[in-house]
Amino acid sequence: MKYASQSAAKPYFAFAMILFVGQIVFGLILGTQYIIGDFMFPEIPFNVARMVHTNLLIVWLLFGFMGATYFLLPEETQCELYSPLLAKILFWVFAAAGTLTIIGYLAVPYATLAELTGNKYFPTMGREFLEQPTITKIGLALVFIGFLFNVIMTVLKGRKTVVSMVLTTGLIGLAAFWMFAFYNPASLVMDKYFWWWVVHLWVEGVWELILGAILAFILIRTTGVDRExxxxxxxxxxxxxLISGxxxxxxxxxxxxxxxxxxxxxxxxxxxxxxxxxMLMVFAFSMLKQRRRDHPNKAAVTWAVGCTIMAFLGAGVWGFLHTLAPVNYYTHGTQLTAAHGHLAFYGAYVMIVLAIISYAWPILNGRQANSLQAQRLEIASCWTMSVSMLLITLLLTAAGVVQIWLQRIPDDVGALGFMATQDAITVIYWMRLAAGVGFGVGVLMYLASFVAAARASKPTEPLVADVAAMS
Amino acid sequence: MNARERIHLPLGNVATEEEIPGDLAMWFFIFAELAVFALLLSGMAFARGNWPDMFSAGVATLHPEAGLINTLALLTGSYWVARGVADMRAGRLSRLPGWFYAGAGSGVFYVVIKSVEYVQLFSAGYNLRTDTFYFFYFFTTFFHMMHVVLGMVILLVVARRWQRGVYQTPEARRMAADSAASYWHMVDLVWLMLFPLLYILP
Amino acid sequence: MTTKLTHSWLALLALTGLGWWLGHFTEGSWLLWAIILLSAIKGQWLIDHFMGLAQGPKLFRAIVSGWLVAILASMAMFL
Structure with missing residues (x-):
C-alpha cells in the first residue's frame, strides 16, 4: 500500500461482501418462492424478498464503487485522500442507513414502514428499486454529496489523470441522477419516464464510466501498458x-x-x-497482449478480463435480444428481462467490484497478491459464479421464451393466463434454483480464498515496496 | 523541429501498404458510429418506403439548395483535411494545422446553414413530433450535426496540440493526424448518404 | 498526391452538382438508379482517396465499402 489513506477502502469492501452474501441468500429465497409461492410466508413475502434482493445489490455495488474510489484515487492523484475521517464517518452513516432500511423492510409491513417514516409528507416510496423510505433517500443523497466532496477535493489537489477524471465524472453523474428519485409526479407516465432517469441512466450511463475507470486502473497496474x-x-x-446509453x-x-x-x-x-x-472486451484483451510484465495477482486479471466478456454477453447480447420495439412488444416484462438483468449486473458491475477487491485487498493487507493456493481457489470461484450465472441466464431465457410462446404470442382466446404460464415453467424454475445454489457456493469460495490467503501468508513488505516503485 | 529530425521524417511518414490510417481504437469508434448511422439510415429508408406520401410531402418542405451547399461545404472541408494529411506525409509538417483549421471552418459553415434550415422549419410549425418524416429529418440530421461538431473539436484539438509540439515522434504525428482526419471523413461519408435520402431522391 | 486529391475533390463537387440537377426530374426509374450509382461512386472515392483506405488494410476498406453498399441497398430496396 503506497498511501496510508487508501485503507479507507477496507471497511467499504468488507461491508460490501456482507451485503453480497445477504443478497444471494434472498436470491435463493426468491428462487424458492417462484416454485413454492408461500415459502416463508408471512414472515418474508415475495415482494419484500424481491425488494431486499434488489436493494442489497445496488447498495453493495455502491459500497464497492466507493471503496474502489478510495483505493485508486490516492494512487492516481499521487496524494493522500482529502479527508480519510470523512470517508470513515460516511461509511458508518451509509452502513447504518442501509442496515436500518433493510431491517425496516423485514420487521414491519411496507405500509407501516411508510407511515413510520413520514412518507406522506414527502412521498417517494412504493416504486420499484426506489422503495427506500424518503429519509433513507435523503441520507443517501447526503452520503453521495459528502463522498463527492472528498473525491473532488482529492482530485483537485493532486495529479489529474484520465482515469480519475472519468471516475469523478461518473460519480458526479451518479449523484446527479439520484436526485430524480425525489421527483414523484402524480401522472404514472411521467413517473415512469423520470424513474428511468435514475434506473437506466445509472446502469447504462454513468455507472459505465465508473466501470471503465476501475477496469482501466486494474489493467494499467497489472499489465504495465502505457497510460496513454x-x-x-x-x-x-x-x-x-454515452452516445448509445x-x-x-x-x-x-x-x-x-x-x-x-x-x-x-x-x-x-x-x-x-x-x-x-x-470495445471494452477488445480493449482488455489487447492490453493483455501488449503487457510488459506479469503481475503476480492472476486472480484479479481473471476477474477483470472475465468482467468484459460477461458484461458483453449480459448487457450487450442479452440486452439486444429484446431491445427492438417490435420484439419488445412481445417480451416486455417477461422472464427474458430477468435473464438480461441477472447476467448484465453480474458481468458488468458485480465482477468489476470483485475484480478491484481481488486486486486491492491483498495490497491493503500488506502483500502484493494472495498466495498461489488462495488464488487458485479464487479463480475457481470466478468460474463457479460465472458458469452458475450463465446457467441462471440460459434457464431464465428458456422460461421467458416459453412464457412469450404461451402467454404473449397467442390471441385472446388461445393465450394462457399468467399463473397458468408460471405453472408451465416450474421445472425450469427448479433448475434455476439449483444454479442459484451453485452461485452461492461460488460466493463462499471467493470469500474463503481471502481467509485462506490471510492465514497462509505473512505480510511481504519488500514486495509492496516493489509495487510502489514500479507504479 | 531540428535538422536531424527533418532528415528522418520521410522514412517515418511514408504510408506503407496495409497501414491503418490512424489509431485502431479510433477505427473501432468509427465502425461503431457507422453502425449507428447504418441503423438510422436504413430505418429512414424503410419508413420512406412505408409512408411514401408522408415523405414526399415532407421532402417538399425542405430546401434542396441548402442540402447542396452543405454537401459542397463538407466535401471541401474533407479535401482540406486530406491535404493536411498529404502535407504531413510529404514532410511539410507546419502546414497541417492550417488545413485542419480550414476543415473545422467548413464545419462551422455547415452548422450555420443547418441551423438556418431548422429555424425556418420550426417557425413553419414543424417539429420532432409532427410525423415520422420530421422525426427522421430532425433527429438524424441533428445527430449528424453533433458529429460534425465533435469532428471539429477533434480537428481543433489536434491542430492546437500540433502547434504546441505535443506530438514528438513521426509515429505520434501520423496517429494523431490520421485519426482526426479519418473521423472527419466518416462524418462526411454519412452526409453523402443523407443528402440523396433527404433532398434528391424523388 | 496533392494533384490526385484535387482532382478527386473537383470530381466529387461535379458529381454532387450532377446529382442535384438529376433531382429536378420527377419521372423514370432510371433516375433512382442513377442517383444511387452516383452516391456509390462518391462514397467510394471518399473512402479510397480522402480516407486513404485504398492503401489501407483490405479488411477496413471492405468494412467501410460494405457499409456503403448496405445503405444504398436499403435505399434501393425500400423505394
Whole structure:
C-alpha cells in the first residue's frame, strides 16, 4: 500500500461482501418462492424478498464503487485522500442507513414502514428499486454529496489523470441522477419516464464510466501498458457508451405512454449498446497482449478480463435480444428481462467490484497478491459464479421464451393466463434454483480464498515496496 | 523541429501498404458510429418506403439548395483535411494545422446553414413530433450535426496540440493526424448518404 | 498526391452538382438508379482517396465499402 489513506477502502469492501452474501441468500429465497409461492410466508413475502434482493445489490455495488474510489484515487492523484475521517464517518452513516432500511423492510409491513417514516409528507416510496423510505433517500443523497466532496477535493489537489477524471465524472453523474428519485409526479407516465432517469441512466450511463475507470486502473497496474494507450481506449469507449446509453433510454419508453418516436430512438440506439461493451472486451484483451510484465495477482486479471466478456454477453447480447420495439412488444416484462438483468449486473458491475477487491485487498493487507493456493481457489470461484450465472441466464431465457410462446404470442382466446404460464415453467424454475445454489457456493469460495490467503501468508513488505516503485 | 529530425521524417511518414490510417481504437469508434448511422439510415429508408406520401410531402418542405451547399461545404472541408494529411506525409509538417483549421471552418459553415434550415422549419410549425418524416429529418440530421461538431473539436484539438509540439515522434504525428482526419471523413461519408435520402431522391 | 486529391475533390463537387440537377426530374426509374450509382461512386472515392483506405488494410476498406453498399441497398430496396 503506497498511501496510508487508501485503507479507507477496507471497511467499504468488507461491508460490501456482507451485503453480497445477504443478497444471494434472498436470491435463493426468491428462487424458492417462484416454485413454492408461500415459502416463508408471512414472515418474508415475495415482494419484500424481491425488494431486499434488489436493494442489497445496488447498495453493495455502491459500497464497492466507493471503496474502489478510495483505493485508486490516492494512487492516481499521487496524494493522500482529502479527508480519510470523512470517508470513515460516511461509511458508518451509509452502513447504518442501509442496515436500518433493510431491517425496516423485514420487521414491519411496507405500509407501516411508510407511515413510520413520514412518507406522506414527502412521498417517494412504493416504486420499484426506489422503495427506500424518503429519509433513507435523503441520507443517501447526503452520503453521495459528502463522498463527492472528498473525491473532488482529492482530485483537485493532486495529479489529474484520465482515469480519475472519468471516475469523478461518473460519480458526479451518479449523484446527479439520484436526485430524480425525489421527483414523484402524480401522472404514472411521467413517473415512469423520470424513474428511468435514475434506473437506466445509472446502469447504462454513468455507472459505465465508473466501470471503465476501475477496469482501466486494474489493467494499467497489472499489465504495465502505457497510460496513454489505455486512456485513448477509455475515452472512445466512454464516448460510445454515452452516445448509445443516453439515447438508449428510449428502449424503456416503449408502450408506457411516451411519444411514439421513442420506438425508433430506443430501438436504434440500444441496438448499438453492445458495441461499447465489445470495445471494452477488445480493449482488455489487447492490453493483455501488449503487457510488459506479469503481475503476480492472476486472480484479479481473471476477474477483470472475465468482467468484459460477461458484461458483453449480459448487457450487450442479452440486452439486444429484446431491445427492438417490435420484439419488445412481445417480451416486455417477461422472464427474458430477468435473464438480461441477472447476467448484465453480474458481468458488468458485480465482477468489476470483485475484480478491484481481488486486486486491492491483498495490497491493503500488506502483500502484493494472495498466495498461489488462495488464488487458485479464487479463480475457481470466478468460474463457479460465472458458469452458475450463465446457467441462471440460459434457464431464465428458456422460461421467458416459453412464457412469450404461451402467454404473449397467442390471441385472446388461445393465450394462457399468467399463473397458468408460471405453472408451465416450474421445472425450469427448479433448475434455476439449483444454479442459484451453485452461485452461492461460488460466493463462499471467493470469500474463503481471502481467509485462506490471510492465514497462509505473512505480510511481504519488500514486495509492496516493489509495487510502489514500479507504479 | 531540428535538422536531424527533418532528415528522418520521410522514412517515418511514408504510408506503407496495409497501414491503418490512424489509431485502431479510433477505427473501432468509427465502425461503431457507422453502425449507428447504418441503423438510422436504413430505418429512414424503410419508413420512406412505408409512408411514401408522408415523405414526399415532407421532402417538399425542405430546401434542396441548402442540402447542396452543405454537401459542397463538407466535401471541401474533407479535401482540406486530406491535404493536411498529404502535407504531413510529404514532410511539410507546419502546414497541417492550417488545413485542419480550414476543415473545422467548413464545419462551422455547415452548422450555420443547418441551423438556418431548422429555424425556418420550426417557425413553419414543424417539429420532432409532427410525423415520422420530421422525426427522421430532425433527429438524424441533428445527430449528424453533433458529429460534425465533435469532428471539429477533434480537428481543433489536434491542430492546437500540433502547434504546441505535443506530438514528438513521426509515429505520434501520423496517429494523431490520421485519426482526426479519418473521423472527419466518416462524418462526411454519412452526409453523402443523407443528402440523396433527404433532398434528391424523388 | 496533392494533384490526385484535387482532382478527386473537383470530381466529387461535379458529381454532387450532377446529382442535384438529376433531382429536378420527377419521372423514370432510371433516375433512382442513377442517383444511387452516383452516391456509390462518391462514397467510394471518399473512402479510397480522402480516407486513404485504398492503401489501407483490405479488411477496413471492405468494412467501410460494405457499409456503403448496405445503405444504398436499403435505399434501393425500400423505394
Amino acid at each position: 494507450v489505455v486512456e485513448k481506449w477509455l475515452y472512445l469507449i466512454i464516448a460510445m457508451a 443516453i439515447l438508449g433510454t428510449g428502449h424503456h419508453f416503449f408502450f408506457i405512454g411516451a411519444p411514439g418516436y421513442w420506438l425508433w430512438i430506443g430501438s436504434v440506439f440500444s441496438a448499438i449498446e453492445p458495441l461499447p461493451f465489445f
